Amino acid sequence: MSLLEVDAVEAGYDDALVLRGVSLTADAHEIVAVIGPNGAGKSTMLKAVYGLITWRGGSVRFADEDVTGLRPDRLTRRGLNFVPQTENVFPTLTLAENVHVSALVVPKNERRAAVERVRELFPILTERSRQRAGTLSGGQRKLVALARALVTQPRLLLLDEPSAGLSPLAMDTVLEKLVEINALGIGIVMVEQNARRALALAHRGYVLEAGRNAIEGSGADLLRNPQVAELYLGGSVTTASSSTSTSTPSGMNPDTK
Amino acid sequence: MSASLQVMDVVRVFGGVRAVDGASLEVEAGSITGLIGPNGAGKSTLFNCISGFLRPQAGRVLLDGKRIDRRAPHRIAKAGLVRTFQTPRALTRMTVLENVMLAAPRHGGERLAGSLAAGVRRREREVRTRAAELLGLVRLDAHASALAGTLSGGQRKLLELVRALMAEPRILLLDEPMAGVSPTLRVELLEHILALRERDGITLLIVEHDLDFVMRASDRVIVMNDGRVITQGSPSEVRADARVVDAYLGVRHEVS
Numbered sequence: 001m002s003l004l005e006v007d008a009v010e011a012g013y014d015d016a017l018v019l020r021g022v023s024l025t026a027d028a029h030e031i032v033a034v035i036g037p038n039g040a041g042k043s044t045m046l047k048a049v050y051g052l053i054t055w056r057g058g059s060v061r062f063a064d065e066d067v068t069g070l071r072p073d074r075l076t077r078r079g080l081n082f083v084p085q086t087e088n089v090f091p092t093l094t095l096a097e098n099v100h101v102s103a104l105v106v107p108k109n110e111r112r113a114a115v116e117r118v119r120e121l122f123p124i125l126t127e128r129s130r131q132r133a134g135t136l137s138g139g140q141r142k143l144v145a146l147a148r149a150l151v152t153q154p155r156l157l158l159l160d161e162p163s164a165g166l167s168p169l170a171m172d173t174v175l176e177k178l179v180e181i182n183a184l185g186i187g188i189v190m191v192e193q194n195a196r197r198a199l200a201l202a203h204r205g206y207v208l209e210a211g212r213n214a215i216e217g218s219g220a221d222l223l224r225n226p227q228v229a230e231l232y233l234g235g236s237v238t239t240a241s242s243s244t245s246t247s248t249p250s251g252m253n254p255d256t257k
Numbered sequence: 258m259s260a261s262l263q264v265m266d267v268v269r270v271f272g273g274v275r276a277v278d279g280a281s282l283e284v285e286a287g288s289i290t291g292l293i294g295p296n297g298a299g300k301s302t303l304f305n306c307i308s309g310f311l312r313p314q315a316g317r318v319l320l321d322g323k324r325i326d327r328r329a330p331h332r333i334a335k336a337g338l339v340r341t342f343q344t345p346r347a348l349t350r351m352t353v354l355e356n357v358m359l360a361a362p363r364h365g366g367e368r369l370a371g372s373l374a375a376g377v378r379r380r381e382r383e384v385r386t387r388a389a390e391l392l393g394l395v396r397l398d399a400h401a402s403a404l405a406g407t408l409s410g411g412q413r414k415l416l417e418l419v420r421a422l423m424a425e426p427r428i429l430l431l432d433e434p435m436a437g438v439s440p441t442l443r444v445e446l447l448e449h450i451l452a453l454r455e456r457d458g459i460t461l462l463i464v465e466h467d468l469d470f471v472m473r474a475s476d477r478v479i480v481m482n483d484g485r486v487i488t489q490g491s492p493s494e495v496r497a498d499a500r501v502v503d504a505y506l507g508v509r510h511e512v513s
Contacts, residue, residue, distance in 0.1 A: 135274060
């Protein structure tokens with residue numbers, strides 16, 4: 001039994017069915033990366049698991065309980081939290097207030113300790129406690145969003161593109177922070193378009209394609225898999241030696257040139 | 258017909274924070290220029306000042322030598338300078354194709370629908386064909402008749418790019434075109450962006466954090482920090498600059 005077990009989820013928006021049976025598991029000691037083409041359903045999967053959209057089929061179990069379609073606030077209290085890609089801090093509140101609001105889900109007698117632990121992990125909360133979150137840079141905002149999720153004392157975090165829009169230096173900071181968080185025994189499921197970086201630090205990875213599971217394996221195996229490189233990692237673009245002329249994947253997508 | 262851009266000593270302050278603090282740069286006609294810098298360096302604010310979405314409090318912006326810093330965004334777009342936004346803005350209750358068609362120059366939706374004149378119909382056909390063609394480039398053709406609201410975050414970024422191209426720009430400002438785009442599509446987008454310059458003669462100014470992309474695409478790279486331009490040069494010069502490594506790249510990305 002894994003901590004999180006997503007089984008054959010079907011979900012979408014209005015008339016559009018996006019997820020056509022996606023399954024995934026994650027444990028507290030793991031970083032799990034979810035990659036795939038734009039529109040594959042990666043973010044939708046996170047939103048479905050966190051109860052933000054309506055399920056049409058399938059189920060999700062968390063800590064051995066059926067939590068399918070449970071409200072987000074209930075999931076947060078059970079130890080499952082979600083950090084959206086944008087709009088993940090309250091811009092007009094200070095950093096201290098942002099963390100305080102999140103800490104309200106923690107039992108009153110544990111709140112002070114929870115906030116204290118998060119402040120140790122994120123020095124920026126102390127350094128800029130009275131600054132409004134809206135005045136932070138993109139990288140700093142991501143850290144505050146992570147801190148807000150962590151203060152709720154999760155056992156598992158769902159992260160939607162934690163590195164998107166970050167400068168190389170800020171991206172390193174955020175990804176290193178994820179490894180630190182995971183080392184505390186908190187599981188991480190992250191959707192990422194910076195797929196090589198994500199797979200490099202993930203224990204396991206899933207490739208989604210058109211709302212379904214395509215390939216899965218250890219992060220290292222997926223990185224080494226030539227099919228994954230060709231279809232999902234942009235061929236050899238990030239390796240210095242070869243050219244970008246690796247062709248469009250055959251049989252997958254029509255060549256549009 | 259490529260356009261050139263000059264930015265001279267532009268200042269924009271938000272409640273005491275000097276987001277852009279005397280930034281000056283030049284983009285040569287027909288070039289691809291990368292604009293990089295840490296988060297919060299003022300890149301997007303500068304984009305807003307150039308494209309008329311914010312009025313600079315000091316300094317000047319020149320398009321082909323003519324001042325545009327007091328003009329409204331639509332007039333700047335009409336003059337040939339078009340920009341995309343980091344967070345895409347699509348009309349979610351219209352189809353993807355309609356979103357693109359609306360971005361065509363000189364043709365409001367009202368006139369398209371209201372007149373039966375043959376010329377207008379022909380123009381609409383042309384616009385429709387062009388729109389479909391551009392959607393094919395970014396692999397959104399299969400979604401042409403879907404509501405734009407059903408697109409994923411990454412797909413909306415691509416729609417944003419197509420809408421900008423539909424406006425027939427002479428100079429195009431792209432704000433993080435690769436963020437949220439899959440690695441496979443990034444490779445293709447790079448080719449398309451290079452072709453925009455080669456084939457269509459569009460000048461490009463691109464804010465992007467994907468360094469592989471910036472280094473491959475750009476003729477010149479300009480680096481901002483704290484609201485100013487701190488250095489500029491060829492991609493390899495900039496990559497080796499100690500200030501850039503300190504403020505932006507970090508040691509991991511340093512050239513060995």
